[in-house]
Ligand SMILES: Nc1ncnc2c1ncn2[C@@H]1O[C@H](COP(=O)(O)OP(=O)(O)OP(=O)(O)O)[C@@H](O)[C@H]1O
């Protein structure tokens with residue numbers, strides 16, 4: 001089956017200007033050569049620390065950010081450079097949900113107005129039909145139809161997220177980019193919303209790109225997980241392999257940060273010191289090797305650190321600073 005979404009060598013750079021003439025003096029390499037596919041009905045989790053480029057990547061996919069290089073194919077169609085007009089029919093099928101989707105909307109609008117707006121924009125002119133559809137959507141996301149006449153501020157964070165989800169699924173999308181959709185919620189509310197997303201997925205045959213900075217959040221919802229560091233994917237595999245057989249040092253560090261529910265089991269925490277380096281002037285070699293001052297860092301300058309399939313469906317950066325010796329040995333044979 002062909003993928004619903006194919007991203008190839010995608011780069012999104014933002015200009016940085018400076019000096020008295022405000023000339024461009026550099027660029028923020030927010031997304032710097034990313035490739036992956038999402039299959040119909042699949043959830044790809046995307047994790048990484050703050051600033052590594054997750055939201056920029058998500059926005060590029062729904063065409064809220066322009067790509068500088070590379071390509072995005074949605075349902076076999078190249079959408080990389082489609083303008084607003086040409087994107088409009090595809091908007092229905094390609095949606096994005098944010099951390100607080102309702103907050104970004106007009107607070108003076110009732111829940112009904114918020115949910116019916118996309119229906120109106122996409123030509124559902126009969127108010128009776130819209131009313132019926134809004135009631136149906138509210139029920140689908142677990143809210144009572146009386147909620148329609150209330151206002152977003154009257155709802156809790158979890159309920160607001162349900163309103164945002166109702167709006168996002170109003171036009172029967174195929175792919176939803178969920179950007180930190182549950183990150184601000186309490187753990188118990190988080191799992192309720194995750195369960196709702198899972199139910200909707202099987203009902204509506206949805207695919208998700210599910211963004212979070214924490215590996216714990218995406219664990220139960222992802223079929224596969226991609227780990228991003230400073231604008232690049234450094235490891236990508238089936239969720240089970242990421243959680244139980246991680247290969248990349250950065251993935252291991254992120255995993256070690258997840259609290260262990262059983263306190264009798266001791267877990268070695270790998271402390272990640274410092275921040276992600278600046279994407280304006282990224283290290284010339286392995287970005288993570290640079291951060292941990294790895295003795296092999298010099299070797300990685302100018303080397304091809306792109307992803308290799310170390311095991312079936314398990315991709316990891318060919319980076320001697322970030323792999324165990326045996327894994328690096330296998331990978332370096334593939335490189336040669
Ligand atoms: N419009 C913009 N103009 C300039 N720089 C930007 C812009 N948007 C994002 N950036 C920069 O791009 C980098 C990646 O940002 P992005 O928001 O994609 O990260 P993120 O992984 O989503 O982080 P977080 O977990 O905090 O949401 C950051 O250095 C950010 O400052």
Ligand SMILES: [Mg+2]
Nearest residue numbers: 054055056179
């Ligand atoms: Mg973000």
